[in-house]
Amino acid sequence: MTAKAKYQDVLDLGEALNIKNGDVSEENGVLKVKGMAKTQYEKNLLWDKIKAIGGENPTDIMANITVEDTSVFHRHTVKSGETLGKIAKQYYGDASKYQTIFKANSDILKNPDLIHPDQELIIPNL
Template sequence: MKAKYQSVLELGQQLEIKEGDVKEENGVLHVSGIAKNQYEKNLLWDEIKKIGGDTPSDIMADIRVADTTIYATHTVEKGETLGKIAKHYYGNAMKYTAIFDANTDILKNPDVIHPGQILTIPNL
C-alpha cells in the first residue's frame, strides 16, 4: 500500500508535514500529520484522489492544519502578478484584490510586487 501512495508520502516530506505518521493495517494505509495551511492540506488530498479516486477506500488520512487563519503564504517569483498568483490559488485571477487587501502592510499598489516578498493568501 505504501508503494501505491508513495507520491503522497513524498509530497508530505516536501511540504514538511509535522508529526507525520504512516502505518498499514488490514490493507488500509493510515496517514496523519499537520500541514502548515489549508492549501498544503489540499495539495495532499489532491494527490490522494489522483491515485485512489474521489473516495478511496484503501487510505485513511487525518491531515490537520496548523494555521487556519490563512489559506497559504506565497513567495513572489520574478514575472508574477497578483492576478497570476490569485489564479494559482483560487482559480480566478480577479480575486487578486483579496490578496492585495491582505498584504497592504507590504504592498502599496496591486500592480507592483517584487520577487522575494512573502504574501499572505487569505481564506475566502
C-alpha cells in the same frame, strides 16, 4: 501492490511539504497517514494527490491531516515574473481574485501592479 507503494507520491509530497508529526502505517491493506500541514492550501494539495491516485472516495487510505495555521489559506513568497493575478489563479483558480490578496497585504503593497520577488504575501481564506 501495497497501499504504501500505491500512495508513495502522496508520502513524497508530504515529505516535500515538511508535514509535521507525520506517521504512516499500513493495516489490513489500508494505509493510515496522519500529520500537520502548515496551511489549508498544503492540506488541499495532499488531498488532491490522494484523490488523483485513489479516486474521489478511496477506501484503501485513511488520512488525518490537520492544519497548523488556520488564520490564512497560505503564505506565498513572490517569484520573479509573478503577478497578483497569476498568484490568485494558483490558489483560488480565478485570477480576478487578485484584489483579495492585495487587500490582505495592504500593509506591504501600495499598488496591485507592483510586487517584488521574495516578498511574503498572505493568501487569505475565502
